[in-house]
Amino acid sequence: xxxxxxxxxxxxxxxxxxxxxxxxxxxxxxxxxxxxxxxxxxxxxxxxxxxxxxxxxxxxxxxxxxxxxxxxxxxxxxxxxxxxxxxxxxxxxxxxxxxxxxxxxxxxxxxxxxxxxxxxxxxxxxxxxxxxxxxxxxxxxxxxxxxxxxxxxxxxxxxxxxxxxxxxxxxxxxxxxxxxxxxxxxxxxxxxxxxxxxxxxxxxxxxxxxxxxxxxxxx
Amino acid sequence: xxxxxxxxxxxxxxxxxxxxxxxxxxxxxxxxxxxxxxxxxxxxxxxxxxxxxxxxxxxxxxxxxxxxxxxxxxxxxxxxxxxxxxxxxxxxxxxxxxxxxxxxxxxxxxxxxxxxxxxxxxxxxxxxxxxxxxxxxxxxxxxxxxxxxxxxxxxxxxxxxxxxxxxxxxxxxxxxxxxxxxxxxxxxxxxxxxxxxxxxxxxxxxxxxxxxxxxxxxxxxxxxxxxxxxxxxxxxxxxxxxxxxxxxxxxxxxxxxxxxxxxx
Ligand SMILES: Nc1ncnc2c1ncn2[C@@H]1O[C@H](COP(=O)(O)OP(=O)(O)OP(=O)(O)O)[C@@H](O)[C@H]1O
Ligand SMILES: [Mg+2]
Numbered sequence: 001x002x003x004x005x006x007x008x009x010x011x012x013x014x015x016x017x018x019x020x021x022x023x024x025x026x027x028x029x030x031x032x033x034x035x036x037x038x039x040x041x042x043x044x045x046x047x048x049x050x051x052x053x054x055x056x057x058x059x060x061x062x063x064x065x066x067x068x069x070x071x072x073x074x075x076x077x078x079x080x081x082x083x084x085x086x087x088x089x090x091x092x093x094x095x096x097x098x099x100x101x102x103x104x105x106x107x108x109x110x111x112x113x114x115x116x117x118x119x120x121x122x123x124x125x126x127x128x129x130x131x132x133x134x135x136x137x138x139x140x141x142x143x144x145x146x147x148x149x150x151x152x153x154x155x156x157x158x159x160x161x162x163x164x165x166x167x168x169x170x171x172x173x174x175x176x177x178x179x180x181x182x183x184x185x186x187x188x189x190x191x192x193x194x195x196x197x198x199x200x201x202x203x204x205x206x207x208x209x210x211x212x213x214x215x216x217x218x219x
Numbered sequence: 220x221x222x223x224x225x226x227x228x229x230x231x232x233x234x235x236x237x238x239x240x241x242x243x244x245x246x247x248x249x250x251x252x253x254x255x256x257x258x259x260x261x262x263x264x265x266x267x268x269x270x271x272x273x274x275x276x277x278x279x280x281x282x283x284x285x286x287x288x289x290x291x292x293x294x295x296x297x298x299x300x301x302x303x304x305x306x307x308x309x310x311x312x313x314x315x316x317x318x319x320x321x322x323x324x325x326x327x328x329x330x331x332x333x334x335x336x337x338x339x340x341x342x343x344x345x346x347x348x349x350x351x352x353x354x355x356x357x358x359x360x361x362x363x364x365x366x367x368x369x370x371x372x373x374x375x376x377x378x379x380x381x382x383x384x385x386x387x388x389x390x391x392x393x394x395x396x397x398x399x400x401x402x403x404x405x406x407x408x409x410x411x412x413x414x415x416x417x418x419x420x421x422x423x424x425x426x427x428x429x430x431x432x433x434x435x436x437x438x439x440x441x442x443x444x445x446x447x448x449x450x451x452x453x454x455x456x457x458x459x460x461x462x463x464x465x466x467x468x469x470x471x472x473x474x475x476x477x478x479x480x481x482x483x
Contacts, residue, residue: 119310119369122271123324123376124300133323137314 005185009176016172017193023086023166024155024197027093031154032147034094035101042102043109053102060099066160068092073164085166093154100150108143109135141212148205155198169193221249224284224380224411225270231278232265232435239265241435242279247380250409254422254443257432258458263415266432267382270413271304283379300328303373304382307389309365311357311372317344318353321372329376336375343371347401363394367401374405381405383414399425419462423447431455 038057041049060068072088083091112135120134162171173190177183225247232240239262247253255263268274270281275290282288283298311320318340325336344350347367357365366386373381383402387395399421406412406425416422422429422443429446431439431454439446439455450456 113308113310115306115308115310116312118273119304119306120312120324121273122299122302122304123372124296124328125324126296126328129327133327134312138312141314 001188002182002185005180005182006189009172009185009189012172012176013169013189013193016167016169017197019086019166020155020158020161020168021197023089023161023168024093024158027090027158028097028151028154030090030094031097031101031150034098035103035105038098038102039105039109042106057099057102060095065092065096065157066163068095069160069164085161085164088164089158089161089166093157096157097150097154100153101147104143104146104150105139107146108139108141111142112138144205144212145209148201148208151205152198152201155201156194159194221251223247224249225413226282226285227270227279228282229279230266230269230276230281232262232269232274233277239435240269240276243432243435243437245430245437247411247413249379249411252406252410252412252414252425252427253430254426254428255413255415255430255432256417256419256422256458261432262435263432264384267304267384267413267415271302271382272299300324300376301379302382303376303378303380305366305369305373305384305386307385309357309362309369309389311360311365311369313357316354316356317349317360317368320357320368321375324372325375340371340375343374344368346404347371361394362390363397366390366394366398370398370401370405380411380413383412383416385415385417387416387418419447419459431458433458 038053041053069088069092072083072091073085076083116134116138117130120130125133158168159170161168162174165171169190173186176186180186223246225245227243227245230240230243231238243266245253255266257263265274269276270288272288272290272295280287283301286294286298288295288298311317312323315323318337321340321343322333322336325331325339326333341350341353344353347370349364349367349371352360352364352368357368360368370381370386386402387398390398395418399418402412402414403421403425412425414422414425424443426443429441429443430437431446431450431452433454439450439452441451446455447459450459
């Protein structure tokens, strides 16, 4: 292991990691928003929007992110829409993640028993209060494990960004290998940086899950 | 007779083609305890759900203090606060402590001060012997304890009428009593109650009036002694027959009355 090399290119990785996290976080935030909207549309069975969501979810889940990114980055300019690589990354993540997040929220909402709504209703709560105080807290705590898994999944998916020349971690590693043949060092840094990004998410997720476990029914 | 609280006239409820309630008439007076009995599927739960505006109705009218109850209408939102309901399945909110379960609606709906609601909740919990469970979560309670808390939760809204839908049906036998005792206590305090139950000896002890519902209609209505000793209609006799094993035994022992052929 050439430590000199590692120290020399550490800042390069650092910059790439920051870019990865930045695009990852923004993409995930949008994915969560898309997911919430889709789940709400399905939960309230809003006509037309419901069919559109269903098509979107199938499309999003059954195409690889790489293909989606190619569409955005190389395909869209052909119809006059030119997006920067960063924007493509964010849009791609949101498009892919939206459907996964929607499924997580949907299963959480469906897990809330009807009698919960009915008893809240008979206590005189209005529908907004029922949603806010009874349904969402239960639905979200049921969704947490799936949400955390999705976040980790999406962060890992960012590794295909290099295909649209985003200077993310993967791109940097490939670049260095290509330039200097320092495969071991480059890959070592790559792994370390991905772990630095993902481990905290994983740990926080586990803690959250443990805290929220009260939602599990039990007689 | 005291003032009528709840008036039901010609209530009709259908699920698609299936008419479940077919012109039910019922008036509940202040302080009255009415027990509704009847075979499975006769519409007991449906009746309570209509009263509580959980179901839309296809005909007739339900009035609480002269005001019409209708699913989805704005006034029903206010009226529903005056109706407390406890369900068969444990319906406490699992993400809230016992105390928060009880105070949620008083604080959010009636805009009462949290401390006041909590104080009242603690008094009621003490009364049913569950004060030490105030900060527990529902999953840490037994079935009987949960149902008692559910009753307190309904009570804390100061409803004018309480509806109970087979609240002991899902309980282990040894827990049935503790829940029924709470309800008996409420009846003695003069609360107005509409109770659906299969516990016949409890019905007898608690009811001012027993209503026998069959095939979507009130078939018989009487004082409990009268209903249980001398049911007038054949359908009620048949229904009660299922519950009275000692009667079966008596008949089998051979006092060959006319009835003996009918039960075989
Ligand atoms: N949501 C529903 N959709 C369609 N039919 C329903 C629905 N709820 C109840 N029913 C029907 O209405 C009838 C009355 O049901 P209900 O639950 O009121 O009976 P019940 O008297 O409470 O019976 P049990 O003693 O078993 O609780 C039944 O035939 C049932 O199949
Ligand atoms: Mg029922």
